[in-house]
Amino acid sequence: xxxxxxxxxxxxxxxxxxxxxxxxxxxxxxxxxxxxxxxxxxxxxxxxxxxxxxxxxxxxxxxxxxxxxxxxxxxxxxxxxxxxxxxxxxxxxxxxxxxxxxxxxxxxxxxxxxxxxxxxxxxxxxxxxxxxxxx
Ligand code: SF4
Ligand code: SF4
Numbered sequence: 001x002x003x004x005x006x007x008x009x010x011x012x013x014x015x016x017x018x019x020x021x022x023x024x025x026x027x028x029x030x031x032x033x034x035x036x037x038x039x040x041x042x043x044x045x046x047x048x049x050x051x052x053x054x055x056x057x058x059x060x061x062x063x064x065x066x067x068x069x070x071x072x073x074x075x076x077x078x079x080x081x082x083x084x085x086x087x088x089x090x091x092x093x094x095x096x097x098x099x100x101x102x103x104x105x106x107x108x109x110x111x112x113x114x115x116x117x118x119x120x121x122x123x124x125x126x127x128x129x130x131x132x133x134x135x
Contacts, residue, residue: 019077094131
């Protein structure tokens, strides 16, 4: 989940710290840099990180889920790897796919109580672009 402080200023979104975005198979992908950073943080080799904490979506490693349906790093509605979490988690909900299809904002808001509905597409796009420029 994102840091409440970093994006609270956006009137479109205020994180409620409910942890719901860390639940379900969301395909949180990890690139080579992220794999290296998270492995180093955990103190394990990248190969072991992939083996123990990832599953594959095609050829792309994505974070695995625990038996409870939450990301393997979800802990008490927080993130066990907060300081090195993947970009996708850092950016949420201001992610690139909103710019591809603005309807994704509404779809995502179904599972994220922190996202505000009713703003214009232009406002949403502007906020996404601004947030992405800083991540
Ligand atoms: S689902 Fe939304 S409100 Fe809940 S923790 Fe995730 S980002 Fe925050
Ligand atoms: S890495 Fe952290 S923020 Fe990202 S889905 Fe997993 S628990 Fe949530």
